[in-house]
Amino acid sequence: MKAKTLLINFLIFLTLIFLLELSAGLFLKEDNSNEFQGIKRCIQLREHEPGKKFIVQPDSVYKAFTENLDTGTFNVLIDKHGFISNHSISEEKDKVIFFGGSTTECLYMPDTLRFPYLVEKRLGERGYNVKVYNSGVSGNNSMHSLNNLINKGIPLNPKYCVLMHNINDLNILLYEGSYFNDNPSKKLVMDMPQSAKANLKGSLLLVIQNIFSNTISLIKQNSYSKNPRDEFEKTRNNTTNNLKSELYSKSIRTFIQTCKNFNIQPILVTQFNRLSPPFNGIIYENPKNKLKHKGHSIEKYSEQYKSFNDTIRAISLRENTKLIDLDSLVKENNMLYDVCHLNSSGSLFVSKIISDSLSNWMEKNNI
Incomplete structure (x- = not known):
């Protein structure tokens, strides 16, 4: 039927x-x-459709390369700004916006266990009147987050903007060579x-x-x-390994300076991961296969990934910007279901770290 x-x-x-x-x-x-007539163009604002509500469930292909993944179907509610909703009603609060890709988005877990939601809840329990926005979108890199900051974040007048990017920036620079490319789903214009x-x-x-x-x-x-x-089908076979990592640094520093220009406190976050040898197990099979077409090894990829986290640490020191070093703090493999995505257990753990850091800074600033 x-x-x-x-x-x-x-x-x-x-x-x-x-x-x-x-x-x-x-x-x-x-x-x-x-x-x-010419050609009209626009900036691609990679976001979820404002006001949309949908249900996600990892399919068998996705689950085949995971461990410790939450099971079931998961609700996703998008607010009027295109952010993943934390179910808050009042807008009259100090605002915190989390920018990132799927590692911030946290789709495959109950909506009340996503760490941006939990950060708002934990801060509220400590007496802080804070509204948290989750701007994470799968595939977004730091340049997409810069677009979202300028066009969506700044008008909300947030106190803090929390930025966590690594693997999507690494992939776009590895496969396309630049943030400014013609990849249909990644290009900026x-x-x-x-x-x-x-x-x-x-x-x-x-x-x-x-x-x-x-x-x-x-x-x-x-x-x-x-x-x-x-998403990188047309460039998997590119043989160049000239990774322009300086573009990553420039993009992160541009985000920081944009925040400071609008009296927003930027916070950098290193990205948690399981990209450490030995690279045995089902979670490494998919990245290994994709990197093989690039003439790359997962060992080399791991080194580049770690260098991007080191770049975040270095920029934090150079720019006198607050840092939450999740890469150094999330060490239990059972908190991630693949090389870089949290499950609900990891999300709970991360939310406590971030909440503790934010509450300490807020206390010092009398927020």
Whole structure:
């Protein structure tokens, strides 16, 4: 019965797409005048859709390369700013924003065990009136977080901005050579559709997507399970190993200076990981296979990863910026389900470290 319903919805979906294309062709004519319209572009703001609520569950392909992963389905609620919601109601609080990738996002655990949520809860129990925002998005690097800081973070007038980036920056610089690249999901600037025809088609497609959201989600999930998406597919075979690590340092320092220019206290965080030898076990198989196409070894990758954490420490000293050294403090392998992602046990542990650090700084600043 479910299969029949899915098939009917899919056929209706295809029919509507066909009618949309036909209607747009009949009623919307392109402007063929001599005036060249040019190409409109925009900054790609990598965020979750504001106001969206969805459920995530790791599929069998994802789980195959993990250990100690929380099981079940997990709720994700996005607030009006595009941040993962901590269920707070009042906005009249001192604000803390966590910026990062999937290691900050913490999707695969109950929403009340994600460490940004727990930090707000722990600080509240200590008498601090603080609202915490989780800006983590899978795949985001420090340059994406800089965009989010400028366009979303600064208008909220936060007291602290906490930045944790490493592995996504390492990957983008290793595979693309620069933050400024043409990778469809990673590039900072993207083209926009121009014509009325394209805009109408885009709007109607969005309506159709919402109507058939469950069907489309199921199709995407099944597609991912059978053929996992590789964001660096076109550059896996690049042979250059000239890692431009200085770009990482520049990006981090730009984030810090931007915070300071707007009277926001930046906090740097080194990234927890299991990238230490011996590299035996299922969690290393996926990165090993991907690095092999690059002519890279996981041993070399581990050294580069650790050098990025060292860069964070060095920048903290040079820029007189607060540091939470999670890389040195999270040592139990059972707190991470792969090379760099926390499970709920690790999230609880990390939340205490961050809460202790923040409360100490807040006490000194009489917040």
